[in-house]
Amino acid sequence: MFQMGTKIISWNIRGLNAYEKQVAVKDLIAAHRCLAWSIQETKMVSFSNFFVRQLWFDNDFGMEFLPYQGTAGNSGGLVTIWDNANLELLEKRMGFNSISCLFRFRSNDFKFILTNAYSPCDYNLREVFLNDLAEIRLWSSEAWCFTGDANSVRSDAERNKPGGDTRNMDFLNNFIFDHELMDLPLNGGSYTWSNKHDDPLFCSVRRNSSFKIENIWLEHTDFVKLVETWWNSLEFIGAPGREEEDLTEKIKILNMAEETSALTPVQVEERSDFLKYLNNVKVTRAMMAYQRAKSKGFRDGDKNTQYFHKIANGKRRRNYITKLEVDGVDIFNQDVIKMEIHQYYTDLFTAGSTVSLTIIGV
Numbered sequence: 001m002f003q004m005g006t007k008i009i010s011w012n013i014r015g016l017n018a019y020e021k022q023v024a025v026k027d028l029i030a031a032h033r034c035l036a037w038s039i040q041e042t043k044m045v046s047f048s049n050f051f052v053r054q055l056w057f058d059n060d061f062g063m064e065f066l067p068y069q070g071t072a073g074n075s076g077g078l079v080t081i082w083d084n085a086n087l088e089l090l091e092k093r094m095g096f097n098s099i100s101c102l103f104r105f106r107s108n109d110f111k112f113i114l115t116n117a118y119s120p121c122d123y124n125l126r127e128v129f130l131n132d133l134a135e136i137r138l139w140s141s142e143a144w145c146f147t148g149d150a151n152s153v154r155s156d157a158e159r160n161k162p163g164g165d166t167r168n169m170d171f172l173n174n175f176i177f178d179h180e181l182m183d184l185p186l187n188g189g190s191y192t193w194s195n196k197h198d199d200p201l202f203c204s205v206r207r208n209s210s211f212k213i214e215n216i217w218l219e220h221t222d223f224v225k226l227v228e229t230w231w232n233s234l235e236f237i238g239a240p241g242r243e244e245e246d247l248t249e250k251i252k253i254l255n256m257a258e259e260t261s262a263l264t265p266v267q268v269e270e271r272s273d274f275l276k277y278l279n280n281v282k283v284t285r286a287m288m289a290y291q292r293a294k295s296k297g298f299r300d301g302d303k304n305t306q307y308f309h310k311i312a313n314g315k316r317r318r319n320y321i322t323k324l325e326v327d328g329v330d331i332f333n334q335d336v337i338k339m340e341i342h343q344y345y346t347d348l349f350t351a352g353s354t355v356s357l358t359i360i361g362v
Contacts, residue, residue, distance in 0.1 A: 007032050007033070007034040008034060008035055008036045008145060009028065009032065009038070010037075010038040010116070010147035011028075011037075011353065012040040012041050012118070012148075012149045013025065013042060014041050014042065014076075015042070016039060016042040016043065016079075022054070023279070023282060026054065027038070029057055030057055033057050033083075034083075035082065035083050036103075037080070037081045037082070038080050038114070038116035038148060039078065039080075039081075040078055040116070040117075040148055041076035041077060042065070042068060042079055043076060043077055044065075044067070044068055045067045045068050045069075047065045049063070052079075052081055060083070061081055061082065062082050062084045062087070062089055063081050064079070064080050064285065065077070065078060065080070066078040066079075066094065066097075066099060067171065069141065073264065076118060078097070078098070078117075078148075079116075080114065082101070082114075086105065086107065087105065087106065088104045088106055089102070091139075091140070093136065095117075095133065095136070096132040097114055097117060097132075098116065098117035098129075099117075100113055100115045101113070101114050102140055110143075111143070112142050112145055113136065113140055113143065113145065115133070115136065115144065115146045115147050115148070116149035117146070117149075118151075119152065120151070123167060126168065126171060127171070130171055131176050133146075134175075134178070134179070137179065144158060144179070150172055152165070152169060154173055154176075155169060156185070198233060224264060224267070228266070228270070243281045244281055244282065247278040247281065248278065251275060254267055254270070254271045255271075321337055
């Protein structure tokens with residue numbers, strides 16, 4: 001069965017070739033050290049091991065991807081990355097806008113399918129897509145974990161305004177029912193997707209908790225002024241880590257507020273400024289680690305901070321001898337190790353020996 005603490009992350013990134021998106025993926029992977037990662041709409045035609053290594057938390061990973069096909073394609077590009085130390089890939093199936101991997105846990109031999117999929121928006125193509133997914137059950141009967149973007153909600157209750165396509169809802173609900181899948185509840189805000197318009201549409205899956213505010217707060221004449229005063233009262237002094245936490249919390253508060261009521265122009269501008277400043281703080285943090293690591297493998301501004309920390313720590317580890325064997329005895333005391341090494345090289349370079357040179361042909 002699945003191990004406790006297993007984390008599988010799915011994200012419709014809408015363009016992984018954008019540098020700020022790469023930064024966000026790196027930070028999230030480093031924070032959660034997930035078992036597997038499913039990304040949709042990469043907008044990338046190829047993936048190299050070097051590129052994925054910059055995203056993942058170590059060198060021991062596996063990867064499968066479907067390339068972006070431009071206007072001729074529908075998936076926008078998919079990539080699945082996993083922790084090869086814990087999962088063994090047994091088989092794979094490349095479907096219509098989907099990647100399915102049959103994995104085995106190395107620790108207990110439990111097998112499961114992980115599907116990374118992106119549903120087309122077109123009604124007819126959506127039917128082809130779901131019929132193709134149904135064939136996965138003919139391919140393998142193991143436990144099935146479905147991740148990705150279904151481009152649909154299960155009911156109008158998962159939208160902040162009515163008008164959902166009932167045909168697409170039926171497609172999704174019937175697929176879940178026919179294949180005995182469980183729609184897992186999520187924790188967090190009220191919605192998981194926004195079209196980012198001035199009058200935004202929010203969509204969600206069902207969840208078992210939510211964050212709420214009183215609408216009457218927004219009607220108070222001094223609401224924006226008071227919130228602005230509170231925000232501006234915070235000063236960022238000290239390590240970048242604290243700044244990141246404060247900025248992230250501010251952005252989260254605004255995102256939550258937007259789910260209940262449209263943000264004012266002032267709030268929208270504030271959130272934009274916070275996002276830009278947060279990006280600068282992350283660059284500063286990454287550059288500090290870069291300087292310590294003295295690594296030449298990445299350009300200035302790369303935010304794979306955890307990588308550089310590992311390089312710097314690795315340099316120290318390579319210059320440190322934890323154990324030395326002398327005459328069959330393991331020595332751990334650092335003072336004794338230094339003395340033995342010094343004595344060894346003293347004896348080596350002062351050993352009595354006679355070297356004679358003979359020049360032939362002179």
